[in-house]
Amino acid sequence: MNILAQLWKSLYSPKDIARFRFQKIGKAIGYVFLLAFLSSLPLSYYMSVNLVDGIRYMKTLLENEIPSFNIENGKLASSATQPITINEHGLTIVFDSTGTVTKEEVERATNAIGLLKHEAIIVTNGQMQTYSYSMFSNMTLTDEDVRTLLETLQSLLPVLIPILFVFIYLFTSTSKFIGVSVLAFIGLILRSTLDKNISYRHTWIMSAYAVTLSTTFFTIMETLQTVVPYAVPIHWFVSISVLFLAIKEIPSVKQL
Known part of the structure; x- marks a missing residue:
């Protein structure tokens, strides 16, 4: 399954997210970079537009x-x-x-x-x-x-705008990797609660796909320049819920 198909299925199918746990960790890392790239596009665009308009506006004022x-x-x-x-x-x-x-x-x-x-x-x-x-x-x-x-x-500007995008992308990527890693630790707690036989490697890979729904939603909202109240709690609630449902799809230890 290619990476775009995985992105689509991660939006609605916890069962498929559970199946993704068997893939190589490198593919999941690449997927997180893709999510970071997509989510950094709206902010990069609007900041670039504001920079261009701001310079033009200040020149007009002067x-x-x-x-x-x-x-x-x-x-x-x-x-x-x-x-x-x-x-x-x-x-x-x-x-x-x-x-x-x-x-x-x-x-x-x-x-x-x-x-x-x-x-x-x-x-x-x-x-x-x-x-x-x-x-x-x-x-x-x-x-x-x-x-x-x-x-x-x-x-x-032809140099500053690409540098601005790279800075935003690196910051977004770092934040996304930290968030996925924290979510994976929460996945270990869910694993014990649900009595599932998976390791941290599995929960990390599943967490990479579990944040897809929340990331996509907030990327769309940012594109529309719509402020979402309590964005951080909503992000974590949705991501943890998706990860919980995905882990729940894994056969329990007693069923193995």
Whole structure:
């Protein structure tokens, strides 16, 4: 049976998952890499799109919305006489060289970027990170420097995007292997409870296929950009349930 047929049967057939325990461990490892590859595609795609759009958007802001500025001696200076606030696509951008806006005011936004008098603020999902301009005390940073940086990043996108995908894929693969290994240990407990004659090698191979249903579901949800509440508990509940049903299909010791 080829790997795609195994993926299909793993979505609905615990009995077939139980039969897969006799295959070589290398094939199961390759299957986990396939699941990691498929599940990393939506995140890689959307992060790449956001990176491209983000660079283009920042270039547009610098050209049309934000006045010329420079950061020198730990302070932001520009010709603006009042704060500039831009709200687009769920992101709030605050530019204030007058010292009027405080970081607490920027933090009230769910997602925001603030260029304030003495510091830069980034707020992501309500979590704020602050970067003081004093880090650049020995240098001068201007809007032209930022434009040059954005141009450089844009020219490097054909390289940066594949690197981003590889990073996400490696992280996803590592997480998937750790999850399968933990699930295999849970399988040993289920083995004892159900009185089945299988080893850790068997439970690991079965666990590799038992996570298919949950992985596929969350990959589809991520593709649709749909947030699933309690995602981690649901993943483990579904995976353990499928593994339990698969182990249950194995003949008991008393029946051998």
